[in-house]
Amino acid sequence: MEEKWSQTALLVIDMQNDFILPGAPMHVAGGPAIVPAVVKAVEIARDHGISIIWVVREHDPFGRDVELFRRHLYGDGKERPTSKGTKGAELVEGLVIEEGDYKVVKTRFSAFFATNLHSLLQSNGIKNVVVVANIYDMRNVGVATLMLQEWCSSDA
Structure with missing residues (x-):
């Protein structure tokens, strides 16, 4: 594997049902349209031996x-x-956490x-982070972003 x-x-x-599925309580407009690209990005990462970190929201039911x-x-x-x-907290269909992947829960x-x-990335020598989902907000705060096709062909 290349360094x-x-x-x-x-x-x-x-990439959870409550954010992606139409009519879901936290639905993000345009979410369903990005699922195929996210699936492809995960496939590419697996093919290259890239670490995959699933960041999910999981709240206390109360x-x-x-x-x-x-x-x-x-409330009640x-x-x-x-x-x-819950079903809403599960990853959208087509995305699966596999052995060797890591799951970070945020609230x-x-x-x-x-x-x-942060400590997970540092302790595993991660110097490059590729993020899928919420690219619009990231661009608005000045984060350099590549489209999937650019990333696939990039030497960065």
Whole structure:
């Protein structure tokens, strides 16, 4: 395996049913359209031996670890989005966590806040991070982004 690939991790973020499926409580417009590209990115990462890190939201069913402005979604009779163990918290069809992959659970917007992601990347010698999902917001804060085709042919 080339050194650049051994120092690269693919972060697959929020590709859960409650974010992707139409009508889901946390549905993100355009989510279903990106699923095939995410599946392809995971396949490419597996082919190159790139570490795959699945970043998911998993909340307490009672909403005790949810942001204050979302707690109203977790009362009696509510849908309780991305609650641990629910269908909504599962990865969307076509994406599977395999042996050797790593799962980071977050309860806030960023996987780099109040999770072990940073130390995981450092302790495994990861110098390059490829992120799938939420590219629009990342571009808006100045993160350099490549489309899947550019990444596949990139020497970066």
